[in-house]
Each structure stands twice: as structure tokens, then as C-alpha cells.
Amino acid sequence: MHMENFAPLMFAGLVVIMLIGFPVAFSLSALGLFCGFFAIEMGWFPAGFMSNLPLNVFGILSNETLLAIPFFTLMGAVLEKCGLAEDMLDSMGQLFGPVRGGLGYSVIIVGFILGAITGTVAGQVIAMAMISLPVMMRYGYDMRYSTGVLAASGTITQLVPPSLVLIVMADQLGTDVGQMYKGAWGPSILQVLVFAAYTFLLSRIKPGHVPGLPVNARTLHGWALWGKCLRGIIPSAILIFAVLGSMGGLPFMDHAIATPTEAGAMGAVGSLVLAAIHRRLNWALLKEAMDGTMRLTAMVVFILIGSRMFSLVFQGVDGAKWIEHTLSSLPGGQIGFLIAVNVFVFFLAFFLDFFEIAFIILPLLGPVAAKLGIDMVWFGVLLCVNMQTSFMHPPFGFALFYLRGIADTLFKNGTLPRKVESRDIYLGALPWVLMQLLLVGIVIFFPQTVTVFLDKKVEIDIDKVHLEMPSDTDAAPQIDMENPFGTPPAQDGAKP
Secondary structure (H helix, E strand, O other): OOHHHHHHHHHHHHHHHHHHOOOHHHHHHHHHHHHHHHHHHHOOOOHHHHHHHHHHHHHHHOOOOOOHHHHHHHHHHHHHHOOHHHHHHHHHHHHHOOOOOHHHHHHHHHHHHHHHHOOOHHHHHHHHHHHHHHHHHHOOOOHHHHHHHHHHHHHHHHOOOOOHHHHHHHHHHOOOHHHHHHHHHHHHHHHHHHHHHHHHHHHHHOHHHOOOOOHHHOOOOHHHHHHHHHHHHHHHHHHHHHHHHHOOOOOOOOOOOOOHHHHHHHHHHHHHHHHHHOOOOOHHHHHHHHHHHHHHHHHHHHHHHHHHHHHHHHHHOOHHHHHHHHHHOOOOHHHHHHHHHHHHHHHHOOOOOHHHHHHHOHHHHHHHHHHOOOOHHHHHHHHHHHHHHHHOOOOOOHHHHHHHHHHHHHHHOOOOOOOOOHHHHHHHHHHHHHHHHHHHHHHHHOOHHHHOOOOOOOOOOHHHOOOOOOOHHHOOOOOOOOOOOOOOOOOOOOOO
């Protein structure tokens, strides 16, 4: 066997072990070590090449950018459990409820706000379903629309800053986290508008699917209602603006005063303050939040170590050159490359988590995208938009699993009047997946949706640079070595 044929086999082996279902971190480690020993036996690289592995692992554990992940995770876990979702959904539901599709609008808006402060799909879908699904069923909302809007609004958190996915994207693509956050604001807002537009059209075409709530369903009116809405939104907005603003992650901000890690630490402290303001900060909440943070952080580190083991050997057998040659020769240039990559990532997301895709696939795609002249921020945000669908498309979408679980629980305890069928959950998700794919196409063909908020790069046109040398007439004056300081000579009879 020749080395140039081993890289495709190694990549095929990667796909196979991911389909088996064994934990990806350990599968990658085993595949990388096996292929490494095989390559050494074949003489493709020396045994000393594998000594780079401990250095790679040390580099992972000393990466300060990735240290932001546990801080932002802790911030989201605390805010998720302190009751913000319940307060916002209750107040927004009463505010928009009398309008046709009003409960749908409130779920979309609250999903966007919670996405900026919690960052966890599971907690967001469960919290919103517990509050909104019984109300939607009680007032005659279409079951498929109800399940679809709840699942889709929960996945917004993957794109809205300060998303954990964007931190990983920035690290793997070698770009600034603040710039990645700025680039994500355009597609995030556009996604909310697309979801709202679909709800509006449905309310006009099939008003019976999204009826307005009767006026007597509102328990609050006037300033009492607005006050409850603002009490939930304003403190959360202050925290998000403080965290993102300190690291330069807001549109039209050119400077950062904190690193992503420092901003994450500030956000974690701010979340504890918000929980205390809502009088829900206690040891049980803190312990549960820290336990969830520990689990997610450990998962990320193990996946990253496994992916480094695989990528080290893959690079050693010239796998990067094979990937580059395969993808750069696709017809259509940048557009052809982006379409092919997004189709590949879309189908890969049926089986893999977004962390696994980011750590395994991005290091292979990033160099090819850079060679084609693609902006790394645009590329990262585009893939993040695509990977949102991994939580939504049947039959493996995790958001659908979370919704299935909480719907069964609510039915068993008598909160729901009837059982939610799996068919309704899966079919209800399809229109929202199509809308997310529509957003992928918009971002591909209209890069301005990402780049409009980015810092403008200072570009220098080499052809317009002029170097001027002094002419003979502008030459420096000669220095008189006998009188170097220019002092006048002494006159006759005068003291020097």
C-alpha cells in the first residue's frame, strides 16, 4: 500500500466509527493510535513523530480561548435554572397572546433572548415547552406548529452570541472570537425575522392553526404587564451587553477591554447576581449548574484530545494535501466549495454533535477555505448556521428528543390534555429545517449578512505605494570635521 492511498482509507474509517455509535472521543483516539502505529510500521514517518502528541495535548489544555467555555456554560446553566424563562414566557405570552400567532411570536422572541443568556438547547427547549406547550394546546394551536416553533426557537441559542459553538469555531479557524460574534448578529436577527414571517403568513393563510387568545386569558394589563416584561428583559440585556461589549462582540464596537475568558468570568458572576435578584440563588441551584458545567467541559476536552490524535496522524500521511486537492478542484470556485461543504456538514449533522463536527471536520476544511480566499469569520458563521439543523432534522435531532421527553412527562402528570405523537413532532420540524436551510443559502449568496457588522480591514494597495529617495539638491549638508558643532571661529584678539 502507498501512503497517498492511506489518507482516503483513514477518512473512510473515521466515517465508519462515527456511525457505530461508540463515544466519538475514544473512537477517534483508538483510530488515530492504530493508524499511527501502522504508518510507523510501513515506514511513512518515524516513531519520533508520535512524540508530538503530548505537546498537542498540552497545547489544548493551556488554550486560554477554550477556557471561556466553562465560564459561559456556567453562566447559562445558572440563568437557565433561576426562572428567567418562565417569567419571560408568561409576560410575553400575555403581551402578544390576543394577536393571531401571538404565542408563536412570544416563543420566538423569548428563544432569541434566552439564546443570548443561556446557550443550552436542552434547557431552553424544555423550559419553553413546559410553559408554552400546555397553553398552546389549551387554546387550539396546531400541534405541528407548536412543536416546531418550540424546537426551532430552542436551537437559536447555537447562533446567537455568546454561543459556545462560535467560541470553538473561532479557535479552530484561528480568528478572533469578538469578530465571530459580530458576524453572527446578522444571521441571528435574520433567522428571527424569517421565523416570525412564517408565523405571520400562517396566521393569514390558516388562522385556525394559530388563533389569538381571548382577552379574559390575560391576568395582567397596562403598566403591570409591561413592568413584568421589562423586569425580565432589562437585567438580561444589561448582562449580555456588558459581557459582549467588554470583548468587542457587539456591532459597531471597535475595541475590546477583555479577553473572551475574562468576559465569560464576568458573565458567570453576573448570572449569580441575576439569580440573587430573582431570589432563586441557593446551594442546590449552584451545585446543579456546576455539575452540568463540569460534564460539558469534560466532554469538550476529551473530544478535542481524540480529534488531535486523529488529525496528527492524518497530517503525517499527507491527509491535508488530499483534502485540499479534492475540495479545491471542485467546479464553481468558492460557491461550489461552499455548497459541497454545507451539503456534507448537513448530512454529517444527522449523526454528530456540533462539537464533534467543529473539532474533527473544521481543521480539515479551514486551510482549503483560506486558500480559496474565503473570509474565515464568514465561513465559521455559515457552518454554524448549518449546524443548527443538527438539532432539528428527523430522526436524530436532539431538540426533538428533548421535546418528546418533556411532552411525555407533561402528559403523564396531567398537564397536557392529550398525548403528543412522535409524528407531529417530526413533521412539525420539517418547515423550520427548510427555513434554516434557506438561511444557509442567504448567507452563502449574500455575505453582507455576516460582514456588515465586522471591523473594516485596512488594505494597502502595493501598486499605489511610492518610495521617494532624496535628490542631490536635498542631500544632507556636509559636516565640517574641524568645526563639527558650527561654532563661529574665534576673531583676532578675542578669546576662543
